Amino acid sequence: MSISSLLVPAILFFALGMFACLIKSDLKFPPDMHKMIVIYLLIGIGLHGGKALAGSDMGSALPAVWAALAFGCGLPIVAYIILRALGKIDPLNAAAISAHYGSVSAGTYMTAVAFLAGIGVTYEAYPVIMLAIMESPAIMIGLVLAGYSRRVLGGEVKADKGMMKHLIIDAFTNGSILLLFGSMAIGAAVSDASYHKIEPFFELIFMGALCIFLCDMGMEAGKRLSEFKSVGVFLVSFGIAMPLIGAVCGLFVGHFLLGYSVGGITLVTVLAASCSYIAVPPAMRLAVPEANPSFYLTLSLGVTFPFNVVVGIPSYYAAAQYLHATYYPW
Amino acid sequence: MSISSLLVPAILFFALGMFACLIKSDLKFPPDMHKMIVIYLLIGIGLHGGKALAGSDMGSALPAVWAALAFGCGLPIVAYIILRALGKIDPLNAAAISAHYGSVSAGTYMTAVAFLAGIGVTYEAYPVIMLAIMESPAIMIGLVLAGYSRRVLGGEVKADKGMMKHLIIDAFTNGSILLLFGSMAIGAAVSDASYHKIEPFFELIFMGALCIFLCDMGMEAGKRLSEFKSVGVFLVSFGIAMPLIGAVCGLFVGHFLLGYSVGGITLVTVLAASCSYIAVPPAMRLAVPEANPSFYLTLSLGVTFPFNVVVGIPSYYAAAQYLHATYYPW
Amino acid sequence: MSISSLLVPAILFFALGMFACLIKSDLKFPPDMHKMIVIYLLIGIGLHGGKALAGSDMGSALPAVWAALAFGCGLPIVAYIILRALGKIDPLNAAAISAHYGSVSAGTYMTAVAFLAGIGVTYEAYPVIMLAIMESPAIMIGLVLAGYSRRVLGGEVKADKGMMKHLIIDAFTNGSILLLFGSMAIGAAVSDASYHKIEPFFELIFMGALCIFLCDMGMEAGKRLSEFKSVGVFLVSFGIAMPLIGAVCGLFVGHFLLGYSVGGITLVTVLAASCSYIAVPPAMRLAVPEANPSFYLTLSLGVTFPFNVVVGIPSYYAAAQYLHATYYPW
């Protein structure tokens, strides 16, 4: 893996976006453009995943599902403990931040896919299921942690069942999850001939569209990053340490429990290391209005996302390679 | 034609959109995205049609033109009579609804094209001319029917020549008609070498973009469908019966009068069975302000469009196949 | 070069847009669609240029840089003198208009690229550098001319250093310039394998997307053109004469000084003949608020741009061909 192979266009466009933000350029993509590309990318990743799944053994998908649920439930608890014990972060902010780290970032996942494609590494069909599954459970855990925090704080805990129900329904009717699952189902259902007709749109031009998405994300990350002073040194360090903790879990699970190839391990690691900025923030805003959104948004968009895109992915890949070469258990 | 060949991605995405609406997902495509895809699809269908026409005998296009005019004028009158005689619908609502059934839906046409492409059936170049021509005449007939209705109602008929002129000009300067005719002309004019340069954008990725369009239309149809209670059983039945009546005419004309292949008959049938939701609604809103828009929009977007996409197209194709096999008159 | 080879789809779509405006069609593309396509095209042209530059001798790029700077500084002064001496245009309007003619129009450049591609003519890698460089210097010259004009007018010249600095910073952090330079850098940096992954999006479908852009520009030009009465005969003639003067300079420089091929000369000529409607108008609005925007916008968007697209490009190509054949100095 030479340096030039690290120069994946998608990542360079991310850097370009951050640079534009840094030099205070007036570059700005229309907000609707962003929404459109996200819709397109989610459908593309779903279709591709669905097609791959259709050709693979569905029984073997079960371990991936379990792993996804374990990450979604376990990682927020780890995060909460670290934030409370080491950082003395107040309980409700800790709960809101933690929830983000149990969920995933489709943008990071797609960048990893682009990275692997760029260096010609293949991967299993199952991580995409994990991507779809991991969006929601963390939100539930976030709710539980927030409820626990309120009890700790001694405040009256209005057992807001309505809110709880509302959020659970939200978590499953959420637009991006629906698109992902829906297009996975469609990708799995259609015939090869039919799939070939839509492949040019959803696969051939996918990597290029991803570049534009990441350029926009770079600007967004840059904007958020500039607020990191208001967030403090501890939280910024947490925003880098937490994905590393997730990554260790991901590497372990991907290699020893799931037994995937290097590409597959990399993707599982990226999922465990990444942190949501789509489904979780609005849910936490609603469920934990006492928490400061600028904390979790700065961490998720301004620190963890760029860290994963620029530093994380190649490192996770290198680690997966090392692990695979060293502890090949079969 | 196996079941799996019916699973055209475009139609599945339509179903996904309706499903999203049904479960009250927060999935929502930006309104501008919809406008952009429509612009793209209209240009694509126009260019493709123009190119095909350039290579075919223009003299043979004339029967198609006549058929289009006949559908555009005849079907609204049939619809009006049914609505008045069987449904006791008040005259002005009947006029407004009728006009929609003489015009066409480019979305239905493109879905049919995707369906035929999916099962590898070819078709004549002429139906696309019919698509372009059929948008407008129905608006005129709608105006005439509305005038007649007002006279029937005995109200003073302010001979609003200004409005009439305004609408006729509108009907011919209408953006979508202009795009369709304009790109047909361009498709016919440019050299093959030039066309190949723009083909990847307008043809290669067409079917994929259509999926996104239909997903959005599914949500729109679902939204409208949910209002069907306010519309009543008779009108909903009409929204299913009328396309069938149109389809019978289309099958007859396509097979016996135009003598097209199975693919061509299918497209002619789809044109006769489909119903406008682009050009006609705003025109009727202006010309027949007394009519209730929720009637004609629910019928056109919520009943007839989904019926045609999900049930109609495959049935029309099966019928065309049967007709072609049975009454092959040459 | 037959007539049919002139029927480049991109130019025909430009004509369609103008036609739509002429017949007062309600055709209208969403404003965000325009912004999105511009972003896409700039990145596409930048990547392509960067890739080409990476494969060519960077030392030989220097003359192109000098030529770009010379055009950017020289042409506005020529324009200013003509406007003042022949047209008796008031100094501040003259300054604002002049600045536009030293800068370039990426839209015209891309149309020229489409034209050359359509007739299968190749060109050097360097003109794209000129495109990127020429955006800004003209703004500076415009500022100088405006300052000079104010002194001529005898008014107190508040030496607005803040504004000056602000505009210079703007000129270099300007979004479109950043996108162009940034994607040129990325195109030059990435490996061939990586580039091939994004090529379908940025190259394969480029020409088609350009058609939609030009259709929109045709409507914009048509809108502006309709205001030409308020601008007067002299200015309209200037809007046609000035690109011709620029073209003569471009032909001379491209052929005798830079020694490019016919395709390269054509592009250099187009750059010298074209006139900005992206970076310069907002800068002049800010820097010369006394000038009437409808003057420079009508000239740039309504006169010079359509003239270049429809008449200019093929003529410049023919002239380049003639020059190349006649005065081949090597």
Added chain:
Amino acid sequence: MVIPTDILIPMKRIEIVINEDSIDELLEMLHATDVRGYTVIKKAGGLGSTGMRDPDDYALKENNMIIVLACKEDQAKNVIMTIHPRLKDFGGMCLISDCQWTIGPAESY
């Protein structure tokens, strides 16, 4: 007042700012009070007791809507009394002021 008063009708102008999510419920309540005209502005942002809302924000996607409605005083009372009990949950704000309706357009109030 120099404008001939016979072309002006004294009215109330009600201006409501509310989270987009609650708009359906609010409009239903307005319809129930037989309001016959209002104007809606979408995609507004703002600051309030629940923090900032910015329709262009990438992650949070929270929009305000503004409803402006002109009506006669007794109908204004009607509207206010109807929505008043729900305002606590809606959040946002509801302002009333005096204005005059220029006679001319259809009486959509």
Added chain:
Amino acid sequence: MVIPTDILIPMKRIEIVINEDSIDELLEMLHATDVRGYTVIKKAGGLGSTGMRDPDDYALKENNMIIVLACKEDQAKNVIMTIHPRLKDFGGMCLISDCQWTIGPAESY
């Protein structure tokens, strides 16, 4: 009033809601009355005598525009008397109310 009155000028605030299609004609009329400032909000929706208008509606695509304009009383009279005869055809609404202009920005009224 606690705000020093020497930085406030009593004025009229005119607020017009109109179908987007009629905006050009309206603006021409305003320009004819030498109005020197107004603010325009596009893509508004609403309910009125001609039914609902929703800029995001897929099929009907009908938008309202809002024009807000602050001016001195005599100019307000001018504006109202000029557009009054056309309001019947424009539809929508035209409200007038009292306000105060804070001295400072260029006198664009």
Added chain:
Amino acid sequence: MVIPTDILIPMKRIEIVINEDSIDELLEMLHATDVRGYTVIKKAGGLGSTGMRDPDDYALKENNMIIVLACKEDQAKNVIMTIHPRLKDFGGMCLISDCQWTIGPAESY
């Protein structure tokens, strides 16, 4: 007034129109005066002393923003006195009028 006055609080309504570029500075000033609520409308157009602004214009891309804010009179004074000196540079306009706040939503003023 027929609406029970105990659910209404007399307030001031401040309406500022300003070039989008100056919005950050303005909002900072408002935050400095402890304003706790305002509503923002983006992408407005208009006419003023610096000419036309049309957010949909292809070449010039100049937008206005509208800020509406309701507050008690003393706070209104505060706001006006704070922004008054900068209004000359901001351009646009700043109007004040009387209104009444309907009690109910959180007191975000």
